[in-house]
Amino acid sequence: MPALNKNLQNLVTIAQKEEKLGIGLMSGTSLDGLDIALCKFSGHGVETKFELLNFTTIPYDEKFKHEVQDVFAKKQVSLEKVTLLNAYIGTFHAELILQALKDWDVNPGTVDFIASHGQTIYHAPKRLHNQPGYGNATLQIGDADHIAVKTGILTISDFRQKHIAAGGEGAPLALYGDVILGSKPGENRVLLNIGGIANLTFIPADADTEVLCTDIGPGNTLIDAACREYFDRSYDEDSAIANSGKVNDVLLDALLDHPFFREAAPKTTGPELFNLEFVADAQQAVRLFNINKADLVATLSAFTGRSISNFIKGNFDVPGLKIFVSGGGARNPFVIDYLTYALPNATILNTDELGINGDAKEAILFALLGNEALCGEPMKIGYNPAVLMGKFSFPF
Template sequence: MPALNQNLQNLFNIAQKPEKLGIGLMSGTSLDGLDIALCRFTGNGLNTKFELIKFITIPYKQHFKNEVHEIFSRRLVDLEKITLLNAYIGTFHGELVLAALAKWNIKPSEVDFIASHGQTIYHAPKRLHQQAEYPNATLQIGDGDHIAVKTGILTISDFRQKHIAAGGEGAPLALYGDVLLGSQPGEDRILLNIGGIANLTYLPADGDHHKVVCTDIGPGNTLIDAACREYFNQPYDKDSMIALSGLVNDKLLSALLDHPFFKEKAPKTTGPELFNLSYLEDAQQVSGVKDISPEDIISTLSEFTAKTIADFILANFPPDSKIFASGGGARNPFVINCLKHFLPKADIADTGSLGIDPDAKEAILFALLGNEALSGEPIRIGSNPAVLMGKFSFPVYSILLL
């Protein structure tokens, strides 16, 4: 039997290790920065044990944000810019990983793998594009080969494509990590992530994986952040200061809630392609409130986020479920207080009480998906495809001279 080449032999060796050190990378639609989570894993599947060793968010500079915004969630963009950013972001993220490792005094050779989500630039489920001849689709850039070559670390990336190819919508992928890390027999749990888009995973008390639901709900921070940039030249509503200075406009709120997406059956996905400033402008036009103050707009959008989350939970799950929140919205006092008002029977905390840093949760979950790609087996959870996700990119171990 011929020997494996060096790349495949190293891959085999890593996959066989009982304990792995992996890095999860997450860059969300808010473009705050790159989340880097260094995790230790033992086992896989339902026997997975993990420890968060280090975590950091390295903020993006405004110039980089502007470059990505030129192509983000736009139907018509500069194809050359997409091509250039795909390579650039891969190398850039690799540089940020090396900077984090240097800060932590950890050598790249000590890390077994990097699991990179990439930068989503367009999410196009069939329910949104409505073109009968085309399937669900999504696109994340930040090439894995560039990360692997830059860091010298095996890189796993492009996770969402297998989920789509196997019949899913490519999101939310938090499902797998939430089930493996968040289930508790005898307790109905909801792991709620309020990122750019709000999504949740329902974990039933009886542990029946057929009852697990993982779905997008609607806007998380994306509309609030977009309005803060538009009206206040601020990236987000820090400590809800703007929302708390305004008043909720009931007419606008009603118009925002009046969209077919909220009546569609879960699981479902969405993105800023739907929930953007045009969505807000249309709702203002319909409700006849185009002249309300920017502060009132932020207040209304904040309650809109909370109302859509609460309505979905009340319509589908036990009202006294324990809710564990993560993402930027978990630090938004206005949104969280609204949730507590709308869900008086629920116990709402953040994922820190589960031992999972709420800021690091998504990066941790992608590191876990990387561990599964290496050593796991497909798991059937609810109606989701039973697949392992991720594409492997090898570093340049050596140069063979002929």
């Protein structure tokens, strides 16, 4: 029998190691920076033992943000730019990983794998694009061959395509991590991530009830977009702008009137739908052509709070519900106060109370999916396809 080549031999050796050191990468819809989580794993599936050794977010500079924004969530872009960015982001992410490892004094040779989400540039579930003959689709760029070659570390990437191939919408993938890391028998839990888009995983107390993981609607994306457009700021730090404005209830109702909120879950979305054009359409519908810009930010912040609380109230009317919040929106006091007020029967906590750093949660999730790709078994959770996700890129 011919011997396996060096890449495959290394792959088998890594897959069979009792303990693995893996890096998870996430670069989300907020485009604030690259989240890098260095984790130690043993086991797989619900038996996974996991430790977060180091975490950092390396902020993107304005130039890089603009480069990505040029092609992000837009129907028409330069194909040349997308092609250039695919290689460029891969190489850039590799440089950021090497920088983080240097800062942590970790030798890249000791890291077994990198699990890279890539940068989503377009998310197109069938419900959203509505084009006959085409199914669900999504596109993450930042090619992993560049990461593997530049870092010398086996890289697993492009997790969402397998989810779609097996019948999903390619997102949210959070449930695999949420169930592995956040379940507690006998307790009704929601793990709520407020990133650019808000999503949640409901883990019921009773094992016979189905786990549900779904996007809910906008998290920070509209608040950030309005801050960029009208205040020359990238976000509303500590809700300073929202707190100086007044919620416009007519506009709030118009925003909430979109059919997305009436569609059955699980469902996914993105800034392809929730953008400033969406807000202008809602203003048009109620003939509100002029609105004070601080009132607009307050209304968009209330929109995030209300769409999340409506979904939770409408779907999980269960006793003793605990909601563990993560993502940058957990630091938006206006949104968190709104949830606390609108959901008096639930307890609102932070994922840190589960021992999971809320900022690191999504990067940890991808590290965990990388671990599953190496040594796991397909898991049937909720309505999600039972498949192992990710593609392998070798360093040599």
